[in-house]
Amino acid sequence: MARPVFGRVRAAGEAGSARVTHLDRDRALVEEARRDPASFDALYRRYLAQVYSYAYYELGDHHEAEDATERTFLAALANLDRFEERARPADGDGASTFRVWLFRIARNVVANQRRGRRRHPQAPIEAAALVADPLDIEGGAAVRDEAAAAWQAVGRLPADRRRAVVLRFVEEMSTAEIAGVLGRSEGAVRVLIHRALRTVARDLGRDGRPR
């Protein structure tokens, strides 16, 4: 489960309505890394798997994902002084935590890489084997098949929906965070994910209609 980057607070005078506020849990590490760039290592270790996963789902290739991950972290380190936390409630839409900022860099790096090769990525189906229990041969095969079908269905989604789904399910980001990464409103992100789920359900034959 995602760590609680975004929390809910009840504003004074607001009866029954909750307002989302944004708490950058990386603030201390960011400040330390600004003072001493060698301390960036802690942020790197914390987010390596997340950035790599995102790149892998987007690019469908381990080597390309490694390349994108490397570019992302080098760019983040070199531009850390430019990161500006806007995570108070008063900042409203467009709030930005370090994680959101990092994923915006990753998103752009990956987009550049995808554009460079000019072909649609293939769903990395072999990775679906990771989902299965290696000790359960028979059941494992079924799980693998299901996982491969899910990965393929997500891989066939339009780019914006696919990104939103990966950020929601793999990176376990909140709607507000995804909105920050994709530069959309929270409402638009909700609709993107809802439509993506409908498409995936249809693709997986869960809506009763033949595929």
Add this chain to the structure above:
Amino acid sequence: MTLFEREGSEVEALLTDRYLERVLARATGGPSSGPVDALLNPVLRDAADQLRRDLVRVHPSFRFEERLAARLAEAAAALRMPAAVGAESGVVPIGVLGRASVEGDDGDEGAYLFDDGELDRRELSRPLLIGGALTSAAISLAGAAWVAWRARPARRGSAMVRAARAVREARLAAVHAGRLD
């Protein structure tokens, strides 16, 4: 799409969002079901459950992790070096680099490589000392040698050049003296 349909779709998107919040919270002991779950289309619930189960996070290899860590440590050391040894010297800021392109494979508006809200320009906020003190000294030595070469006294030229120059000067002198046409 009618207004009614659009509002219905937005309400369903909101229900989906609430359901996903709960699905993702289950791993940390959150409630397994909520009051609005029954309102959400079961087909969407099943699809969400499957994606939650099957879309796993993928970790890179340990070798890659350590290699990149070493690369970042080198980069961090290079960032520290200017402040440590180059602060007393003059540094030249690199100006606007221009748009650093991107996105676009899905028709999104243009984005920038390091966009954090101020997207109209890409500017290095950090002055640059190439490679720190050692490179700066090398550049200074090379520059001094180049300036000395450019400012050296009149060029003598080779023996052949000197001979040609002497012949030309002799001919000019002869012309002035009226000995040649």
